[in-house]
Amino acid sequence: MLAQRSTPDVTIVALEIDEIGVEQARENVERSPWSERIEVLHRDFNEFQADDKFDVIVSNPPYFVDSLACPDLQRNTARHNESLTYADLLKGVAGLLSDTGSFTIVIPTDVAELVKSMAANYQLYASRQLFVITKPGANPKRTLITFAFQAQECQPEELLIELARHEYSEEYIALTRDFYLKMA
Template sequence: MEWQNQPGFTLKQFHVAHHLCAMKVGTDGMLLGAWAQINKEQHILDVGCGSGLISLMLAQRSAPEIKITALDIDPDACEQTRLNVMHSPWPNRIGVVEADFLNFVAPPFTHIVCNPPYFAHGQSFNDHRRAIARQTGALLHSQLLDKAAILLKERGRVSLVLPFAQAQALIDYAVHRDWFVHRLCEVKSKPTQAEPVRLLVELARFFKETEHQQLVIEDAPGRYSSGYRQLCQDFYLNM
């Protein structure tokens, strides 16, 4: 079977098969992979890489010399990412590591990206792997930031996507531990929503005025907004 025919999601420059891993390609990953700011990063760490979607999006967006490490605790997710990377245009730029992030030891990174778990611990899931991938009991957001502080270079950054309430709690924790919010994007599914459904957050350990953004995914049922199209037009086939 050709790789493009594997169950998954086909983008303009690569195909993401996701039949082996618990978490499938979704809007959260697309948002973060397109939004995370890439300057002159030398080495990016993708925590909880799942299918490898975000790593592949960052590889497409960045210069050839940029290296990316895709990390996951789930062996099936790591195998899925390895296969997706192998069949992508960037097989030599993304390294896959199977490890627990909290025990992970590596040279410092310039940027850490993560689509972290956010459902409350104890919520019922039929798939144990999906529970690990999506429950905060497996990786507390406070632990994520504390470990990131160890693994980042002095002026390194963390980019995350989270539901609104969890993101607010994470930001409250971060600012009391000398993190600064560099960029913040409020995401609504439709313009009539009173409150954002997601926040995209960029944090660092040095001061910078916060850049505030807003994004609506659909401005009408079944029609992507111009802002979302501009953000993701290099990836979606139908944009």
């Protein structure tokens, strides 16, 4: 999706800790028209090092904290933040991000203020915050936050996904139509 929305000179490095996830991602990349611009690495973010800084970092990290674990180890690694805490993620991002770069994360809304506070410890400041609302009247369960090293006023936004069951909002259709056939 990043390659699809970026200019042809952009290269993308994708990290995945799960070996099966790496295989699936590499398969998908090979079948895409952007395969020359995407590299999928089997790496733990906590151990990742790079020679150059990144202009953009995007993360959908493990987000369950102190919640009931699943018997499936692969699923636990993907969903529970024991292997990558928010503090570890933010510290790593601060070391990998260019001075003018941006970092966007998707997290549960109930930890958004905590994550913004933690990010400030690494001189990362929220510039945009998108509250994702699944249906009218529902509280947002997920939030996307974009951070940068430059402190600025954070612009809150909302995205409503469904107006009714399987009836998607115009904003959601516009956002996803390039990725989902049912949105065409």
